[in-house]
Amino acid sequence: MTNATAVPTTHASQPRRGWYKRNEIALTPWLFLLPGVLFFAAYVILPIFQSFQVSFYRWDGLGDLTEQGKFIGLENYRELASDRNFSISFWNNIRWLLLYLLAIPLGLAIALFLNQTVTGIRLYKSLFFFPFVISQVVVGLVFSWFYLPNVGMLAIVLEWFGITGVNILGSPDTATYGIIAAGIWPQTAYCMILYLTGLNAVDPEQIEAARLDGAKRWKMLWYIIIPQLKPATFIAFVVTIIGALRSFDLISIMTNGGPFGSTRVLSFYMFEKALSEYGFRMGYGAAIAVVLFLLMLIFIGYFLWSMWRDERAAR
Structure with missing residues (x-):
């Protein structure tokens, strides 16, 4: 009897x-x-890409673009260069971008305060979180009442110091800054939430090691905590820039672009040109949208490049 051999x-x-x-x-x-x-x-x-395409046409938004619209090349962009209202809107957007970034350090400062264990901290968190949950329309209405001359809370407080006749939203010199202040209020609350989340992920061992090395207060914050908050800072930076560029709702509620068009920004002027009383100039509005997009791309691209450079240097 032969043994069967297993076939591998x-x-x-x-x-x-x-x-x-x-x-x-x-x-x-x-x-x-x-x-x-x-x-x-x-x-x-x-x-x-469609916005780029439309910006090369004279088109009222009705019918097919290639059939009803007229190709005019860079004519819309040439008109932008000599448009005074566009210039005002552009520089107002720059002011929005620069001043809106104050929400990031303010949000960080509040988050550092709320991250401590103190009596009534939950109440403080609720109060600081409240502006984030209300809509921009409500924020605009509240600040419009706050800025009312003679009867608004700001006017009443200024009267205590002997200052009268202040009309924030009625003056071309102060109206834009008044709206920006209204926008920073809820934006600071959003940045605070991001940083509170980031602080929960900070490595306690690094903090303890820094304390043993003698790091305190500002050195601890600058060299230990802030570097670990880079992801939260990046999100706060991007969201804040987008919020500054989409400031249409606050302007529409508080001044409607006035007084004398001094508070227009690119998004609001784009709406006026494309969909308002200026005759549905969709091509011109698209050209404004392209400029707005490139402006946002420059700021966000620079920050992305800075983060990539820092990470590469740390390897």
Whole structure:
């Protein structure tokens, strides 16, 4: 009786796996991301390119662009260069961008205060969080009443110091800054939330080691805590810039672009040109939108480059 010898299983005898099975680990994350990528491409990327295309036409928004519109090349951009209202709107946007960034250090300062264990901290957190949950329209109405001459709270407080006749929203010199102050209020609350989340992820071992080395207060904050808050700072920076550039709602509620058009920004002027009393100039409005997009891209691109440079230097 002969013993049966086992035939070794060779690689060729194993069932061959399909292409997807061989790449399943690499492909699965992309399949989860695919719906979001498609929606982002359809509702963000594609409209950006369409705005560039529309900006080269004279078009009222009715009918097909290529049939009803007239291709005029860079004529809309040449008109922007000599448009005084566009110049006012552009520089107002620069003011918004620069002053709105104050919300980031203010949010950090409040987050550092609220991160401590003190009596009534939950009440303080609720009070500071409150501006974030109310709409921009409500914020605009509240500050409009706050700035009312003679009867507004600001006027009443200034009267205690002998200052009268202050009309924040009625003066071209102060109206823009009054609206920016109204916008910083809820934006600071948003930055505070981001930093509170970031502070929860700060490594306590690094803090303890820094204390043993003698680091206190400002040195601890600058060299230990802030570097660990870079992800929160990046999100706060991007969201704050976007918030400064989409300041349409506050301006519409508080001044409607006045007095004498002094508080217009690019988003509001784009609305006026494309969809308001100026005759539906969609091409001109698209040209303003392109300038607004490039302005945002410059600021965010610079910050991304700075973060990439710092991370590369740290390797």
